Amino acid sequence: MLHKYGTPAFRLEAYLLEVASYLGVHASFIATPTSITFVIWSDKHEDEYNHAARLQPGDLDMSALSLTDELANELLSGKVSLSDADMRLDKINEMPSPYGKVITGFAFALATGSFSMLMGASVPEILWTGLLGFVSYLWVLWAQKSKRVNLMLEPVTSFMAGILACAISRYFDPGINIPLMVLSSVIILVPGLALTMGLAELSSRNLVSGTARIMDAIMQLFKLYFGAFLGVAVGFSIFGQNQFEPAASLPYWATWLAVGLLCFALVPIFRTRIKHIPWALMSAFIAYGVTVYSSIYMDQTFGTFIGAFALGVFANVFTRIANQPSTIVAMHGLIVLVPGSKTYIGLNSFISGQDFVQADHVGQEVFLIFMSLVAGLIFANVVMPTKKAL
Structure with a gap:
């Protein structure tokens, strides 16, 4: 179980x-x-x-x-x-989800829109991304009832997101950032968290489990990218090429709002119990806030290490107080820290040679951030050990 x-x-x-x-x-x-x-x-x-x-x-x-x-x-x-x-x-x-399908569907829309806000999208792009995120949830629902759809969930979801984004650009809102919208609409399916868990298992010398989890995550990432690449290509052939016109991004304070909305949207998606919601929100803000302010005074990679360390200490404190698994709150903070999106961006840059967001040395940065995350959590378990196996 x-x-x-x-x-x-x-x-x-x-x-x-x-x-x-x-x-x-x-x-x-x-x-x-x-x-x-x-x-x-x-x-x-x-x-x-x-x-x-x-x-x-x-x-x-x-x-x-x-x-x-x-x-x-x-x-x-x-x-x-x-x-x-x-x-x-x-x-x-x-036991079914305590939040029901309707609330979970809106949570998908809110999570994808919040992530695009974190990535610097404009207000129209955020709204369109939320709509695409809700469509992605419809595929997730179908996958729960069909084994065939479940096997092709990642590529077909990103494929449809690519076609719909091209249609939106053609008929409703020309100049939108299509790759960013496609990425944000499937961000729940991007396996950045699985990659981090795999590296954590490797660091604990669980070599077979860690290797298997990492390879599974890499295959999911490839399927997502292939579906998105094919969907955008088909969309361009049907609706014509899209000329991206950068729009005004939201102010800096909007990123903090996006973190709160993203973590709140993850509650129904992760099926977090109501009594744990305040802890989950605090974990996200602690992880993001410590990382942001640490990065001001030191390298971003080391800032991520400090953020993961603070998150690990907080999760273990939660375990001691609530006598519950630290995973319950740690997952919400890790979603904010895990660079799953940067992994996807790096794959796009490697294959197409084009960047849809500003991301220099993204491959090296992704590797270092993953290592910093794992190291921060390990150090946190040493400084503030948990009394529970979970």
């Missing part, structure tokens, strides 16, 4: 070992993004049980993760029996 909710392999293995130790069971676990292997044995190995489960890569579900963690705590404290815990796990597994 924890694997299903997007828990990194090293934390999942540590958590399972805690439960096994409490139950007095000799056990070993190997977790990867697509499988878990269980080995349980008696004191002198008279009896041994082996089980390998083939699983799909997990999705982030902060509500189910929180409820599962609370259930595990009740089990470890003796408040519920194993049979009762097993029944409640089934209920958590079948």
